[in-house]
Amino acid sequence: MQRLDSTVYNFMRLITGKTGRISFWKVGCVLVVLAGITVWFCSGPRGLPKLIRLRQEVQGLRQEMVKTTSENAAIQDTIQALESSDPTAIEREARNQGMIRPGETVYRVEPQPSEHRKK
Numbered sequence: 001m002q003r004l005d006s007t008v009y010n011f012m013r014l015i016t017g018k019t020g021r022i023s024f025w026k027v028g029c030v031l032v033v034l035a036g037i038t039v040w041f042c043s044g045p046r047g048l049p050k051l052i053r054l055r056q057e058v059q060g061l062r063q064e065m066v067k068t069t070s071e072n073a074a075i076q077d078t079i080q081a082l083e084s085s086d087p088t089a090i091e092r093e094a095r096n097q098g099m100i101r102p103g104e105t106v107y108r109v110e111p112q113p114s115e116h117r118k119k
Contacts (some may be wrong), residue, residue: 015026042048080090100106 015022015030017023021036040047078089078093082093
């Protein structure tokens with residue numbers, strides 16, 4: 001508390017000078033400096049706009065992390081099912097990779113060409 005008191009005392013002495021009267025040009029200089037600091041903080045390279053942008057980036061990264069975590073959990077479940085030799089899981093993964101059983105017939109369904117493609 002004493003340091004704050006001495007800082008205030010020194011500031012007031014700076015403004016009043018030896019006469020004890022308030023020097024308006026010194027007050028004006030202090031206000032200009034404070035205004036400059038405020039402008040720099042609000043619009044400078046490390047100012048408020050960058051802070052807002054970084055907070056939005058953090059929020060996006062957190063959402064991406066949640067999505068990636070759930071994808072990792074699904075992949076871990078698939079790995080555990082395949083390692084446990086679950087026949088259903090093995091067949092599902094094989095079919096996802098395009099494999100078929102011996103003797104099965106594969107039917108490919110292709111979309112019809114559109115009208116403007118026929119011309």
